[in-house]
Amino acid sequence: MISYKILKTVFLIFSPLIINAQNDLTKLSYDHLHQLYFKNVGNQKKQILYTNAYMTKAIRENNNIRKAKANYQMALFYYKSDENKAIQYLDSVIKYSKGTNDKFFPAAAYCEKGNFLKYQFKFKEAMINYNLAEKIALQTNIDYYYNVREYIGITKSEDLGEYDEALDIYKECFKYYKSKDVRSSKYSEDYQSIIFGIADCYKSLQNTDSTSYYNKLGYGESQATKNEEYKYLFVLNEGANQVLKKNYKVALDSINKALPKMIEYNNTGNLLAGYYYLGKSYDGLGKKANAVENFIRVDSIYKITKEMTTEFVDGYPYLISYYKNLDDKENQLKYITAYMIIDSTLQKNYRELNQLVYKEYDTPHLISDKERLITSLNNDKTKTYWGLGFSFLVIIGIGGFAINQYKTKKRYRSKFEKIIEEAKVNKKQEFNTENAIKIDTPKIEDIGIGEELINQILDKLNRFENEKGYLESNLTVQMLSSTFDTNSKYISKIVNVYKRKSFTQYINELRIEYAINQLQENNKLRKYTVQALALEFGFNNAESFSTAFYKKAGIKPTYFIKELDLTANN
Structure with a gap:
């Protein structure tokens, strides 16, 4: 880390x-x-x-x-x-x-x-x-x-990677700061930084008990001095340590608590670490799709920052194997190429020290697979040439295409402006979010659920919305009912009547509303790929995210992001 x-x-x-x-x-x-x-x-x-x-x-x-x-x-x-x-x-x-x-x-x-x-x-x-x-x-x-x-x-x-030598240096510094007032503004951050260094070295040396000891010590010091960033750094580091201990559920809890703070403090390096160890946690729990989501996020951050480290690259062999098993040649080729670029860069930078990337696949194997995939994809393209030619002729025959495009663009711009205006209105209304939903007797009679139970579920739904529980991927009404400790049919009925939509529509619209706000406020998110954004906002893939976004906003997310950037530049 x-x-x-x-x-x-x-x-x-x-x-x-x-x-x-x-x-x-x-x-x-x-x-x-x-x-x-x-x-x-x-x-x-x-x-x-x-x-x-x-x-x-x-x-x-x-x-x-x-x-x-x-x-x-x-x-x-x-x-x-x-x-x-x-x-x-x-x-x-x-x-x-x-x-x-x-x-x-x-x-x-x-x-x-x-x-x-x-x-x-x-x-x-x-x-x-x-x-x-x-x-x-x-x-x-x-x-x-x-x-x-x-x-x-x-x-x-x-x-x-000289962890033993680094540990000796950190302990020397630790001893010095212990003679000072480590709760004072002059020494507190230096002291906590040293504790973090010791904990991180022990983690790299697989000494998980010592890692936990110093993470706990650092957490206590950062809490005492109200240093929130360091407090959550220790939470994140302990989450990574729990991955090594194979306590994957505990690890997920710690990492998910720390990640929002890494985003808040723009701590890109530890945001990358958080997503990487989330991937490792989900892999340990056998949730391969969730693991892949997070390793893709790591790749997205690499592409933006161009900063590479040996600690977090073994997500790439995982992605390569995952897509190979799915016979997804394009994604397999994509991550083989990305892995080879990173491997080459790290070998070049660390050649003098002989510090090379760990390889689940050796370089000749990667090159062979890459060439085979390119050949296979080219053959697939050749088979479709006649089909594409026919499609091209059909497209030429479609009259009024240019006029239709112009009208579509104009309509999209109008919808974009409407979204921006609605977002401004929603922000003003956020101060009144505590207003309770009034329940009328006819509705209670219609759905056959007691008033007290309806109120309880509506309160839980409000908390669910405020805590952004809808961002969890693969969320179902059964999972939510289990969390609420109630019947899934009750939740479905209450969402249908009081939210006036189906459960799937309700979840997707919450995610899209959140996505719209975040994309306006955080220009770094606008640099993510659509696939990475989909995972960020709880969707399983780019297609489902784009479809939900279009249903809610009437435009595609790519168009929305493009217009936001143009507006910001102007």
Whole structure:
């Protein structure tokens, strides 16, 4: 599982002060110039302007540590856009800050440089820079020394697979933080991050009891300090640990509690981990279709982020075998191709360290299967050429096709605008959702169910809607009646009378209403494939999702997403 250490160096290095601005920027204090730089994140021209003023002031005063900090700001400026340029500026930071005995530099520059090199899979160079950082920090800033030690531990555990060595480092940090006030704002997050690292290492080493111990410890600390994100990271990690213990139902419960929080905090790495271990849990319970749903979600995230790790790739052999058994050649070929691309990328990035992907299928086998499938699919296409030719002639003969398309497009646009307006109205009405459904006597007599029982089932249906229980895939009226501890016929009758629709229609419309809201609010979801969206909103496949969406909204989900993106861009 992937942990994320939030870098606080920038905020520790500088302590911004507010003063009145003057016409000559170099007359402003260094702290004020630094503050202006960060107030204008996204405005590159202004950021360059303030950094240049910072550098000019430092050169004029021949202040090396300030020159270093100006170069550090430039390194941050190129943090995401140009890693090599950022490294160049960090080298300048190191040059100007050597021998200054500053609390953070050049240690922070070496550490940041190590991070960039690690992202480029240059692990040996990264470790050299981490070691230089810890050597300097040991003399100038003992707290930062243990931050660097944690970066080394993360690299060894998550990138190099050296779990025993990483565990020793984490325990060294754990011992240090135990001597501090670990409930204080200064140390609490660092302490919890270390506990997570220890738990995750033990999980990778298959020591499930120790993993549970540290997950429980971390959960207690995060709850005491009200750190919700870390609390659910420990819940998720324990869910993954329960998969290793083969306690699959317990694992599902923990992972399903944590996943919404990973989405809320945009923690993509652990969202991927959650879906992967959901797949493993369902596989352990013999629910292959559910396992496939979640491994497909993992694939969807891979396609968006392009970030790959050895821990979560063995869902691909599972997908390949699943579709092979179904004789679904297209999907089999699709996931063989995806798996080969990931395998090739990981082998290239980790070649120097000989860290290769675990393969249920070796590469020659994959290549052979891929070629065979392509040949088979091409043969199938050849057989259909005459049929396609005939269909083409029929299509040519259809008059007024272009006019019909124009009218359809116009009608779709009108329906799209109507959906958006209805969504706005529904949001205003959400504040009145507590209004109870009034039950009249004729309806009670018509369906032959007592008033008290009707009220109970309606209350449960309201809770079911509020808790989004309808997102569970393969949901049936029998499953819901079992959850409600009542008769399935009662639920069917009450839904027919009080919701004015069949049970299937009721569930599908709830899912589509939720899908419409989520697609408007979360632009990342709009990048998912229709298949992945179908699984996200409780449907078994893209076709059933598209059909239900069209019945409810009058347009296809692909058209709706396209129009949302166009509206957002405009």
